[in-house]
Amino acid sequence: MILPDMRSSIGITALGRYVPERVVSNAEYEAQLATTAEWIESRTGIRERRFARGDEYSSDLGVAAVRDLLSRDPHGLQDVSAVVCATLSPDALMPSTAALIAMQVGLGGAAAFDLSAACSGFVYALSMAQGLILGGTARRVLVVGAEVMSKVVDQNDRNTAVLFGDGAGAVVLGPVPAGYGLQAFALGSDGTGASSLYLRCAAPELPGGFPMGRFLGMNGREVFKFAVRAVVESGTEVLKKSGLATSSVDWVILHQANVRIIEAACERFGMPLSKAVVNLDRYGNTSSATVPLALGEAIDDGRLRDGQQLLLVAFGGGLSWAACTLKWWGGAPSLTSQAQEGVR
Ligand code: ACO
Numbered sequence: 001m002i003l004p005d006m007r008s009s010i011g012i013t014a015l016g017r018y019v020p021e022r023v024v025s026n027a028e029y030e031a032q033l034a035t036t037a038e039w040i041e042s043r044t045g046i047r048e049r050r051f052a053r054g055d056e057y058s059s060d061l062g063v064a065a066v067r068d069l070l071s072r073d074p075h076g077l078q079d080v081s082a083v084v085c086a087t088l089s090p091d092a093l094m095p096s097t098a099a100l101i102a103m104q105v106g107l108g109g110a111a112a113f114d115l116s117a118a119c120s121g122f123v124y125a126l127s128m129a130q131g132l133i134l135g136g137t138a139r140r141v142l143v144v145g146a147e148v149m150s151k152v153v154d155q156n157d158r159n160t161a162v163l164f165g166d167g168a169g170a171v172v173l174g175p176v177p178a179g180y181g182l183q184a185f186a187l188g189s190d191g192t193g194a195s196s197l198y199l200r201c202a203a204p205e206l207p208g209g210f211p212m213g214r215f216l217g218m219n220g221r222e223v224f225k226f227a228v229r230a231v232v233e234s235g236t237e238v239l240k241k242s243g244l245a246t247s248s249v250d251w252v253i254l255h256q257a258n259v260r261i262i263e264a265a266c267e268r269f270g271m272p273l274s275k276a277v278v279n280l281d282r283y284g285n286t287s288s289a290t291v292p293l294a295l296g297e298a299i300d301d302g303r304l305r306d307g308q309q310l311l312l313v314a315f316g317g318g319l320s321w322a323a324c325t326l327k328w329w330g331g332a333p334s335l336t337s338q339a340q341e342g343v344r
Contacts (some may be wrong), residue, residue: 010130011181011326014076014172014334016069017296018061019050019165026162033158040162044049045259049165049284051150057091059100061168065292069170072334076172082111082138084128086121086145086288088199088317089152090114101144104191111138118197119255119316120187121145121167121288123324126312127185129173140174145288152199154215164216165256165284169292180307180329184241185322186234191260195318196222202332209336224261230315231255231265234323239311240311242325246271248309256280256290262296265313277303287316299330302337306330 025048026037041047052061062085069076083298085098098112111132115122122145129141149164196219200212231254239246245271254262259280266273277294286293291312295314298304306328313323 001033008182009176009178010133010330011176012171012335013174013176013275013332014069014073015170015292015296015299016067016072016334017167017169017293018068018263018303019293019294020056020061021054021166022023022053022240023048024051024165029158029162033156033161035158035162037271042258044163045278045280046284047281048162050167052148052166054149057098057102058089058146058148058168059091061148061166062101062170063104065144065146065168065170066101066142069172069334070105073332076332076334077105077107077142079091079140079174080107080110080142080172082129082132082141083107084113084115084125084141084143086115086117086125086143087147088116088118088121088287089148092104093201097146098144101146104185107142117316117320117322119257119285119287119290120314120318120319120320120322121316122291123312123314123322124320125186126173126182126324127187127322130182133173137142140172142170142172147287147289149285152216157215159220160216160218161216163285165286165287167283167286167293168291169296170330171292171295176329177331180327183325183327184238185324186237187322189318189320191318193222193226195219196226196319197317199317215219224258226319227257227315228262228264228268230319231261231313232268234321235265235269235311235313238323238325244309249275249311250308251277251304252311252313253276253277253291253294253298254295255316256283257285290314299335300337304328304330
């Protein structure tokens, strides 16, 4: 049994990631939509994104991320008895994508469920996984963020098509040495903003009668304003809960939606943009996969080192937000840059 006073000793013990092979450049949209590569890059920071094949779904991307984790650390899944998959583009509503992933990576029999908190999902899932461990339900938990946004976004809608991409990240949460690991969380939602960002399922409209089309719908301007506010407020809250000053943060990993959101948030934090890990130029918004993809990249290129202080913040449909502080432990085989060969 792991006692609650060891809360700060639960952290990431393994990581893997995957993006599909097909690169879709901004220029490709010029042929099919009333847009320009220049507009997309200057308004969002995105230059290209990855798209899954027609027969590739979130479970496939999640499995590939877990296989990447295993190739970096063959013992990385040891003692894992629960799998949480954050996704807004699951293969199906049932079975869960988590169960489909579990069965394919040798974790058949593990507890498995999907978590729906849109782009905030991965950070929400870290909190759920920590709870499962602290509650004594699981010793280690596999947390996956996996999305095929290209299949739920209308590729004929210039307002949304150009923003999103596909990808997956997987981490294992478990005990880490004292002083390392997760420190505090700030999670929240505001359903009054539901019509700003939605993806239809059983109901044709939202409460109050807002009709939803077949694909992801978004009021970009409203989401932008909400995002900057949510990142700054939840980031500030979680730093306060952890007793940390903004200046003590080594790396901030924000949800990769728009580089202008990241710039505005860093400015309000009084933090140089150089402390933010940015990879949306190559992957676009991969929803629940953005945070683990950025984390993995920072490990691979040697930026993220043992003992450094991280601030993770994500936001998305709900509207929802999720922030956490994390003292990085780099002691496991898949968490050091020497062991990495980049995204496969
Ligand atoms: N190419 C050319 N013009 C476009 C495009 C495009 N791809 N997309 C929109 N426009 C047009 C709009 O129609 C609008 O035209 P209008 O003035 O004639 O109405 C014009 O560009 C300007 O629109 P704005 O909304 O002011 O543009 P803005 O600079 O805000 O950029 C954007 C739009 C990129 C969508 C921005 O608002 C944004 O990034 N918002 C946040 C989106 C986000 O974070 N979403 C993900 C949330 S996470 C999740 O859970 C899924």
